[in-house]
Amino acid sequence: xxxxxxxxxxxxxxxxxxxxxxxxxxxxxxxxxxxxxxxxxxxxxxxxxxxxxxxxxxxxxxxxxxxxxxxxxxxxxxxxxxxxxxxxxxxxxxxxxxxxxxxxxxx
Amino acid sequence: xxxxxxxxxxxxxxxxxxxxxxxxxxxxxxxxxxxxxxxxxxxxxxxxxxxxxxxxxxxxxxxxxxxxxxxxxxxxxxxxxxxxxxxxxxxxxxxxxxxxxxxxxxxxxxxxxxxxxxx
Numbered sequence: 001x002x003x004x005x006x007x008x009x010x011x012x013x014x015x016x017x018x019x020x021x022x023x024x025x026x027x028x029x030x031x032x033x034x035x036x037x038x039x040x041x042x043x044x045x046x047x048x049x050x051x052x053x054x055x056x057x058x059x060x061x062x063x064x065x066x067x068x069x070x071x072x073x074x075x076x077x078x079x080x081x082x083x084x085x086x087x088x089x090x091x092x093x094x095x096x097x098x099x100x101x102x103x104x105x106x107x
Numbered sequence: 108x109x110x111x112x113x114x115x116x117x118x119x120x121x122x123x124x125x126x127x128x129x130x131x132x133x134x135x136x137x138x139x140x141x142x143x144x145x146x147x148x149x150x151x152x153x154x155x156x157x158x159x160x161x162x163x164x165x166x167x168x169x170x171x172x173x174x175x176x177x178x179x180x181x182x183x184x185x186x187x188x189x190x191x192x193x194x195x196x197x198x199x200x201x202x203x204x205x206x207x208x209x210x211x212x213x214x215x216x217x218x219x220x221x222x223x224x225x226x
Contacts, residue, residue: 044216044219045202047212099152
């Protein structure tokens with residue numbers, strides 16, 4: 001099974017700065033079947049990105065995804081106050097699907 | 108709009124069982140899978156498995172085999188997840204999520220149900 005490792009564990013930044021989050025897979029994720037979710041404190045997750053780089057409905061264009069094979073990243077171009085949250089990557093290449101351990105973006 | 112509304116928080120004693128419901132609205136219940144995940148306090152997600160509301164078919168992760176049962180009632184567009192032989196390690200927020208298929212991404216999540224196991 002594919003294991004996803006996210007880094008860094010915590011990212012300390014200020015509003016307006018750029019955030020780059022990493023997700024590394026233990027095996028190649030074919031077809032770019034990699035997604036990103038955002039979870040704000042006390043809330044359910046929200047789908048941000050699917051198929052490596054496609055934004056979900058209603059997601060602002062400051063969020064972008066890239067990568068291939070085993071290395072993927074999520075970039076937030078200019079952090080807004082509501083972007084401070086935990087971000088999880090998820091693969092859906094083959095069963096079982098799995099999530100990474102998360103990266104917390106904090107002020 | 109699509110909504111998944113879960114049942115309320117539960118407190119259970121070790122050895123007991125818990126049954127969490129997930130009521131779907133805003134889409135064709137039998138046209139999508141319901142997956143279940145859990146999140147222990149301060150932790151990431153642990154994937155539990157799925158149910159196909161159309162056929163009733165299920166897939167359970169090995170960690171939960173023999174302890175979890177996923178069912179559905181199509182007449183009320185509701186999925187259920189029952190976990191038995193609870194221990195303190197089962198204390199977590201349990202989420203249902205709508206997936207278009209068995210292997211996909213969830214565009215919609217339930218609000219989560221906190222299950223606390225304590226003597």
